[in-house]
Amino acid sequence: MTMVDHRFDPVDKATFRDGMSRLGSAVNVVTTISSGTRYGFTASAVCSVSDTPPTLLVCINRASSCFHAFENAAHFCVNTLMPGHECISDHFGGKTSTEDRFSVGDWEVGLTGVPVLANASVSFECGRISSVDEATHHVFFGRVIDIRQNDQRATLLYCMPTSMPRPHEGSVSRTGDRLAVYTGPPVSLHTKAKLVPIVQGRTTEFR
Numbered sequence: 001m002t003m004v005d006h007r008f009d010p011v012d013k014a015t016f017r018d019g020m021s022r023l024g025s026a027v028n029v030v031t032t033i034s035s036g037t038r039y040g041f042t043a044s045a046v047c048s049v050s051d052t053p054p055t056l057l058v059c060i061n062r063a064s065s066c067f068h069a070f071e072n073a074a075h076f077c078v079n080t081l082m083p084g085h086e087c088i089s090d091h092f093g094g095k096t097s098t099e100d101r102f103s104v105g106d107w108e109v110g111l112t113g114v115p116v117l118a119n120a121s122v123s124f125e126c127g128r129i130s131s132v133d134e135a136t137h138h139v140f141f142g143r144v145i146d147i148r149q150n151d152q153r154a155t156l157l158y159c160m161p162t163s164m165p166r167p168h169e170g171s172v173s174r175t176g177d178r179l180a181v182y183t184g185p186p187v188s189l190h191t192k193a194k195l196v197p198i199v200q201g202r203t204t205e206f207r
């Protein structure tokens with residue numbers, strides 16, 4: 001059911017993107033296989049839905065070259081990247097051909113046949129249970145049927161990318177950007193420009 005209150009206009013796209021750039025999220029590569037061909041794309045729009053039963057969601061742009069593979073996929077895998085996996089993020093987030101993408105990274109085959117990144121921070125192998133279109137994106141929900149975790153507790157995060165245009169500025173400047181992250185386990189931040197290690201159990205600030 002769609003509910004829209006027409007008394008209020010949505011904020012403009014640049015303002016929205018600037019606001020969302022502060023949200024911070026893990027960098028994942030979402031994969032599937034269709035007719036023997038592997039597909040994958042970099043995704044930050046991944047979210048836990050419920051632990052009863054274990055369910056997550058992924059948003060994919062319907063204009064993506066691999067959208068049709070995911071639209072019809074019965075299974076998929078969310079591979080959360082480690083610090084040092086920036087090249088995998090770039091490869092799967094760029095205009096690389098479908099099979100070429102898997103030339104970067106060490107890929108294994110999951111229970112359901114989907115590609116699983118061998119040294120991911122964590123991999124969630126899922127059966128697709130439902131999906132819905134919203135705006136430019138397709139949101140698909142997966143029931144988690146297998147999880148593989150790296151012995152090392154670390155994750156690559158994406159936050160306040162340097163290429164994000166600021167509304168009313170026209171150009172990008174990181175002057176004044178400041179981020180504090182509290183984390184138990186070690187985490188790193190992927191800002192496209194640099195990788196910042198976060199000290200265990202502390203609030204770390206950086207500019």
Ligand SMILES: Cc1cc2nc3c(=O)[nH]c(=O)nc-3n(C[C@H](O)[C@H](O)[C@H](O)COP(=O)(O)O)c2cc1C
Pocket residue numbers: 027040041042043044045046059060061063064065066089090092093094095096158
């Ligand atoms: C850090 C990062 C996060 C991204 N998150 C998403 C996402 O959540 N959903 C999505 O559809 N595309 C996302 N993208 C963009 C896709 O990865 C990218 O459009 C796609 O892989 C390349 O498009 P193509 O498959 O049409 O060539 C992201 C890209 C990057 C670099």
